[in-house]
Structures are given as structure tokens and as C-alpha cells.
Amino acid sequence: MELKDKTILVVDDEESFLSLMRRFLEKKGCEVRAEQLADLALDFLKDNHVDLIMADLRMPGGMDGMEFVRAVKEMKYPAEVVVMTGHGTVETAVEAIKIGAFDFVEKPVDFDRLSVIINNALDSGQLKCRIAFLENKIKGYVEFDSVIGVSDRFIETKKLAERIARTEVNLLISGESGCGKEVFARAIHNAGPRGEGPLVAINCGAIAENLLESEMFGHEKGAFTGAVSRRIGHFEHADGGTIFLDEVSELPLSLQVKLLRAVQEKEIMRVGSSRPVKVDCRIISASNKNLEQAVADNLFREDLYYRLNVIELKIPPLRERADDVPLLAAHFVRKHAGEDVKIDRAASEALQNYYWPGNVRELENAIQHAIALMNDPVITADLLPKRVFCSQPKNFAPPETDAFTLKNAQDSVVGDFEKSFIVDALRRNYGNIVKSASDMGITRQTLHKMLKKHDINAKDFKPES
Ligand SMILES: Nc1ncnc2c1ncn2[C@@H]1O[C@H](COP(=O)(O)OP(=O)(O)OP(=O)(O)O)[C@@H](O)[C@H]1O
């Protein structure tokens, strides 16, 4: 086992012993974190990664070594604990092993024996990490079969995604909030050549700008106030796998330069270091904002945009694939309430008619809302959130004028009906004007006029090539 780059936490109340251990371990290339108090050591573990923990069993005042081992085990920390005992107190060491310590060394320390134990404990810790990682992966596993949808638009999107999954190109997934961008990102990763590797997600919009760089690329000890030990960033964790940059439009310009370097050179630099580290990961980005517009507004670097968007996968909003609503609703009912709960007809219709500005996430929430309120195993319309229950048929929207006269309402309903009728025809015919006009029983010229009137672009209905 290579000791270089490993971080070891040593907890002992005796300062002279800590210095001795520090010298021994640093000579082997390890990073050492020393703590004299077990409580402080525990606090440190809550926010930091170490590869091995060594703790003295006898620490007078405050938490003793045995309690410390128990607490580390309770928090399921993914590193082994080696305990250190005074001469002739082997029984206590055996107790510690019973509650989960990996091994023990007696003081005064025999450094040859210590080296062997450290190697074994690091090996074992690494294996535990790998198992924890695989278990997590199984929990979050999404393959294309569990990406649900039957509408033509959705099937087209899924087919394109399956084709993209076989490649290694960087991909931009665009679509409104809640429409399934992350679901697709995970499915593409899992089904692709890097499916065995890690998938690491970063939400670029949710992390404060000053922390984002260290989250992404890691930092060296002492790089800034509070950087008490080295930390590996998400890019290094994603080595051999995929990194998912969610809300990529929110990435500050200063970091866009660094990301560009990571994409182009396949190397990153930890904050506070000038040594480049090689990383090999596929980048899937997602955005619910128009990234092209962000480029035009000088908020997003054009060179980075083209690097990230080698291919774009557009996920259509749920309102444009109403055929998916019943299937998704049934899926969420099963997921949250089991097989025996049904959705009645009026509720089904309300779900289909609603506009779903929050897309699939809003649909799942609406179903959960109804399940929480139901008495019998049937979801009725009145159990749905009011905005869904009271939604007008899709073709109806109140006129945009103040005067809510019958004439205005009629014009609006007819206008909306006309628009959705045209959209349906174009969708059926994949944007083919001649076929759509013929379906609708009107001339090509009339259809063109109507497209202009309703600001519809037939090209939007053509399948992605
Ligand atoms: N096609 C689908 N099949 C099954 N579940 C889906 C599908 N699409 C979305 N979901 C579910 O809907 C929720 C929202 O999906 P997801 O998080 O992928 O959306 P998003 O586009 O990434 O949203 P945001 O822009 O807010 O990040 C999740 O719980 C997800 O499991």
C-alpha cells in the first residue's frame, strides 16, 4: 500500500507522542492531523476525509478512547481505527477490537509492527470505501428502463439518449426545471462505457462562489483560512467516471476558465497548489437556462460552451407530452403507496389537463399530496393540489385582456384550440407541413398563415438527427 498522499488522524493526549508519530508518518509521505482531544477529533471527522484513524485508549479528561471508537463506528466513518494502549493493558485493546477497532499497537511503539498494521488498515479501509461506494451506486442506479414515458416526443428523446450513452462525448442536457435532466444524466452514465466508474454530481448553483472551486478541484492544506487538511475535489473523485455539472449556467466566469482547462488538458489544479493532477472524466452538464443566450450575453464563455455541448439532449416539458402523464402518475402512486391504490377518472383527467410548469417533479409532488390526504385507496380529484384540481382544460386560458367579455373569452378559447390543434397535427407528422395541412383539411398556404399567427415553428417538431 502506497502511503504517499494518505491522510492519517492521530488522537492522543500526550503532545510528545503526537510529535513522534507525526515525524514517523510524515517521513513516509503521509499527511498527519493530530488532535489531543477526542471530541475535537470527532468534530474534525464530521467534515473531513481521512484514510486512517489512530487513537490512544487512555485519554484522561473528556471522552476516552473506547468511547471515541464507539462514536466513530456509529457515524459509519469509512476508515479503520487502530487503537494504541499502554504496556500490559491488552485486555482493553481486545475490548476495543470487539466494538469495531481494526487492530492495536502497544506503547512504546514498535515501528516495524506499526508499519505493517498501518498498511493492513489502509487496505481494509480502502475496501470498505469501495463497498460503500458500490452500495450507494446500487441505490442511485437508473437505467433506461426506469426512465418512464411513452409519448412520441419522449421515445425520440430516449432513443437519442441511448445512442449518446454508447459514446464518451461531453453532453449538455437542457430542459425546464423538473423535467428529468438528472434522470437522463444518470441513465446515460450507467449505460455507457464508464458505467462501472463513479458518477459525481455538483450543483453549480447551490454552492457559494468562494467554495465552488475547492469543491470542484480540491485544495491543499493551508490554501485558505479553514483549509485544515488536504481535500480531494469532485473532479478527482470522478476520475474514470462521469462528472455531472448541474445548473452549469451558474458557474462564475473565473471558474469557467479553470473548467475549460480541465476539459481541454484533462488536468486540474487543487487550490493552493501549482502541481497539475491528471483527471479522466466525461462531463455531462445540465441547464434549465438557455446557455446560448448566456453566451450571447457574455455570461458564459463561448469556447467552453462548445466543449461542453458536443451534443445536446433536449428534454421536452411535460405539457408537450401529455401522453406520459398517466404512466408517470401510476408509477409515482406505486412508488409512494404501493400496488393497491388507484387513480379515479376525474383525477386522471385533471392531471392530464394541467399545464405542469414544474414538470415531472411537480407531478410527483401532486401525487404525494393526494396520497397524504386520502382515506380510501383511491386518488380522487379533490385530493390533488388545488391548482391541479381546478385547472381548466388545456385548450382554455383566460384572455390576456382585462375585459372578460363573452366575445373575448370565445376568441381566446378558439385561438387556443386552433393552436393546440395545429401543434397536434405537426407533432403527428414530425413537422411536415404538407402532411399536416392535408390531415387538417386545409391548404398549405392557410397553414403557413396560421403558423405565423400563432408563432409556431414547424421545425421544432422535426426529430433530432
Ligand atoms: N421520465 C421519468 N421517469 C421517472 N421519473 C422521472 C422521470 N423524469 C423525472 N422523474 C422524476 O422527477 C423528479 C425530477 O427529475 P430530475 O431531478 O431529473 O429533474 P431535473 O430536470 O434535473 O430538475 P432541475 O432542473 O430542477 O434540476 C425526480 O424525482 C425524478 O426521479
Ligand SMILES: [Mg+2]
Ligand atoms: Mg436537476
